[in-house]
Amino acid sequence: MPELPEVETVRDGLARWAVGRTITSVQVNNLRSVRRHLAGPEDLAARLAGQRLESAERRGKFLWLVLPADLALVVHLGMSGQVLVQPPDAPDEKHLHVRFSLEPADLELRFVDQRTFGGVLLDQTIDGVPSTVAHIARDPLDPLFDDALFVKRLRARNSAVKRCLLDQTLVSGIGNIYADEALWRARVHGERLGAALTRAQAVDLLAQVRDVLGEAITAGGTSFDALYVNVNGQSGYFDRSLNAYGREGRPCGRCGAPIRRTAFMNRSSFWCPSCQRPPRVQRHAGLG
DNA sequence: TTCTGCTCCTGAGGGC
DNA sequence: TGCCCTCAGGAGCAGA
Numbered sequence: 001m002p003e004l005p006e007v008e009t010v011r012d013g014l015a016r017w018a019v020g021r022t023i024t025s026v027q028v029n030n031l032r033s034v035r036r037h038l039a040g041p042e043d044l045a046a047r048l049a050g051q052r053l054e055s056a057e058r059r060g061k062f063l064w065l066v067l068p069a070d071l072a073l074v075v076h077l078g079m080s081g082q083v084l085v086q087p088p089d090a091p092d093e094k095h096l097h098v099r100f101s102l103e104p105a106d107l108e109l110r111f112v113d114q115r116t117f118g119g120v121l122l123d124q125t126i127d128g129v130p131s132t133v134a135h136i137a138r139d140p141l142d143p144l145f146d147d148a149l150f151v152k153r154l155r156a157r158n159s160a161v162k163r164c165l166l167d168q169t170l171v172s173g174i175g176n177i178y179a180d181e182a183l184w185r186a187r188v189h190g191e192r193l194g195a196a197l198t199r200a201q202a203v204d205l206l207a208q209v210r211d212v213l214g215e216a217i218t219a220g221g222t223s224f225d226a227l228y229v230n231v232n233g234q235s236g237y238f239d240r241s242l243n244a245y246g247r248e249g250r251p252c253g254r255c256g257a258p259i260r261r262t263a264f265m266n267r268s269s270f271w272c273p274s275c276q277r278p279p280r281v282q283r284h285a286g287l288g
Numbered sequence: 289t290t291c292t293g294c295t296c297c298t299g300a301g302g303g304c
Numbered sequence: 305t306g307c308c309c310t311c312a313g314g315a316g317c318a319g320a
Contacts, residue, residue, distance in 0.1 A: 002314090032297085061314075079313050080298080095298090115297050117314060159291060168315075176313060266294075267313050 002077035004060060004139055004173030005216035010083050011063045014056040017085040018065065018109055021102040022052045030097035033113060036074075036132070037121035044122055048073065048100070059142075060172025062133045064123070071122060072130045078117025084110040139173035140210045141217075151202040154194045161197060162190030162269060165209070174209060177245045178216065180270045182209040184244035189276040190269050196279065215241065244270040 002010075026045035028034055037044045053073075054066045063083075064072040075083060084093070085107050093112045098120055100109035111120055123130035138145045150171055157164050164170055165179040174182070183190050185208035188201060197205070219241065243253050247270060248261035257274035 076314085078297090078315080114299070115313090117297065157290085163292085166314085265292090265313085268311090 002061060002079070002081065003175035003178050003216075004141070004213050005178075005219075007058055007061050007063050007077060007173075008141075008217050010077070011056045011058045013085065014053075014063070014065065014083065014109075017107060018102070019053050019056055021104060021107070022050065023048045023100050024103050024105070025049055025101045027099040027101070028097070029099070030095075030113075030116065032116045033097035033111060033119045034121065036119050044120075047071075047122055057128070059129065059133055060136050060139045060168055061175070062130075062136060062172075064125075064130055064133070066125070066128075067122075070125045072125050073120060074123050074130045074132055075111065075120050076118045078113060078115065078119070080114040081118030082110075082112040084112055086110055136168050137170055137172045139213075140171060140206060141173070141213060145171075147203070147206060150206060151199060154202050154205075155197055155199065157194030159194055160191045160264075161188060161194050161205070162264065164194045166265070171209070173213065176267050176269075177242070178209070178212050180245045181212045181242060183276065184270075184272060185212060187275045189271060189278045190264065192279050244272065246270065 026041075026048050028041040028045065031041060034041050034044055048067075051067045051071070051073075054068065057064050057066060057072075062074060062076055064074040066072055075081070077083070080095075082093075087106060088101070088108050093110065095112050095114045095116075096110050097113055097116070098111040100111075102108050111118075113119075121132065123132050125131070126134065140150075153170055154161070154164055157170075162179050162183060165174045165182065166176070179190070182205060186201070186205040188197070188205055194202075244259055247259040249258050251257065252259055252272040252275060255272065255274045257272055259270055260273050262269050262271070
């Protein structure tokens, strides 16, 4: 599933292969993929035609191609979105929803999305950030990320720490996989309250988040199936380095205890019952 | 203001 | 073989 490392891999691919080219036309095959462009698909196509792609930027899981006049083509991959750079004569993908023809015409951009949680839109930027992304916090790999502010805000939350990690207005770029991995590395149970963490624990958790995200970027992201690929259609290999996520029943790499899986926020959490002791008082909501 | 739970969506996989 | 059900989860929203 696309989290920060996967989106960064895609951004890097766009910077290499798409930046410097000009959009000549836009073909929308699925209206749901442009639903966040409120003016409609015709407006999107008309305003993008002739626009030069100046750079590829990212904040958390949002990425955007910078256009002239403070405009940006914003892309969110959702759960299954892909941005592919393909020759125009390559066969269409089954879930090809938006096609961006480019000049030079030897390559085109394709937005492909099986589950259609993602989408694209044209947006105005303010200080270089699209207005639809302005509410998203900086990610931990951003040089301007404020560690002290994050620790302060995390420790003020009366909410499960895993939910805090998934809150993109607190810290961006972390999804279910890397939240579980960082919590495992920090030996913190996801149901612990943010307010129950010591300052040292919060600082260490942030460090583990940084480590796991950085290692995943180096590996090209995490792929369990064909739902995440880079702009050339290739999968990452960080799934081979996972210690908790998807390892239910398999021994913890530290202590050997079988990894547990519990439901949380309509998804799964994977944790070690020995290394990550759950809080004594179970809350009504949260893990388990 | 903070927090929780629900909804959207499609395809794979399992059970019958 | 075909049908039905469950599961996967990012982000936004409603309601408490």
